[in-house]
Amino acid sequence: GQNIDQPTEMTATEGAIVQINCTYQTSGFNGLFWYQQHAGEAPTFLSYNVLDGLEEKGRFSSFLSRSKGYSYLLLKELQMKDSASYLCAVRDLYSGGGADGLTFGKGTHLIIQP
Amino acid sequence: DADVTQTPRNRITKTGKRIMLECSQTKGHDRMYWYRQDPGLGLRLIYYSFDVKDINKGEISDGYSVSRQAQAKFSLSLESAIPNQTALYFCATSDYPSNEQFFGPGTRLTVL
Numbered sequence: 607g608q609n610i611d612q613p614t615e616m617t618a619t620e621g622a623i624v625q626i627n628c629t630y631q632t633s634g635f636n637g638l639f640w641y642q643q644h645a646g647e648a649p650t651f652l653s654y655n656v657l658d659g660l661e662e663k664g665r666f667s668s669f670l671s672r673s674k675g676y677s678y679l680l681l682k683e684l685q686m687k688d689s690a691s692y693l694c695a696v697r698d699l700y701s702g703g704g705a706d707g708l709t710f711g712k713g714t715h716l717i718i719q720p
Numbered sequence: 721d722a723d724v725t726q727t728p729r730n731r732i733t734k735t736g737k738r739i740m741l742e743c744s745q746t747k748g749h750d751r752m753y754w755y756r757q758d759p760g761l762g763l764r765l766i767y768y769s770f771d772v773k774d775i776n777k778g779e780i781s782d783g784y785s786v787s788r789q790a791q792a793k794f795s796l797s798l799e800s801a802i803p804n805q806t807a808l809y810f811c812a813t814s815d816y817p818s819n820e821q822f823f824g825p826g827t828r829l830t831v832l
Contacts, residue, residue: 637819639819639820646826647825647826648810648823648824648825648826649763649810649823650823651820651821651822654819654820656819693762693763695763707753707765707768707778708763708765708821709765709779710762710763710764711762712760712761712762713762
C-alpha cells in the first residue's frame with residue numbers, strides 16, 4: 607500500500623510564493639505527479655518527477671527527493687486564478703493500476719488572498 | 721471539442737437502480753481509467769483498462785463493473801446503486817509511455 611500526505615489547506619497572498627509539500631511511502635516508486643484541480647472541474651497535469659531534483663515550468667516548479675520520500679510544488683508570482691486544489695500523486699509499479707495507475711493524496715486546497 | 725467526454729454530467733438515482741456512466745475519448749489513447757472523488761478522500765482508482773481486451777480492478781472495485789466497448793469507449797456500471805456511491809466520477813486516459821493522464825469533465829452522481 608501507499609501513504610501520501612499533504613496539508614489540507616494553505617493560504618497565500620497574491621504576488622507571493624508558496625510551497626506545497628508532499629510526503630509518500632511506496633514500495634515500487636515510479637514517478638510523482640502534481641495536478642491542479644479547480645472546484646468542480648477535472649484535474650489537469652502540472653508536473654512529473656522521477657529523478658531527484660527540481661523541474662521548472664514557468665511559474666511552477668516541482669522538486670523530488672526519492673531517499674526522503676518527499677516532494678514539493680513551488681508556485682511563484684501567485685495569481686488569484688491559482689486558487690485551487692493541488693493533488694500529489696505517486697505511480698507505484700506494485701499497486702493497482704499497473705505501471706500507469708496513480709495513487710492520489712487528498713489534495714491541498716490553496717486560497718489566494720488579495 | 722473536448723478530447724475526453726463523459727455522459728451524463730449529472731445524475732440523480734435511487735437506491736437499487738442500475739446505472740451506467742459513459743466515457744469517450746478522441747485522443748487515440750489505449751489506456752483508460754475510472755476514478756471516484758469524495759470530499760476528504762481524494763481520487764481513488766476503480767477500474768482500468770490498457771486495451772480492449774484488458775480490464776483490471778483498481779483500489780475500490782466492489783459494487784462496480786466496466787465495459788471497454790472499443791478503444792475510444794469505457795463505461796462504468798453500478799449494478800445496484802447505494803447511497804455511499806454518491807460521488808464525483810472521473811474518466812481518464814493515457815498513452816504509454818506518456819507520463820500524463822488526461823481527465824474528463826466528471827459525472828456528479830447522487831444516489832438517494
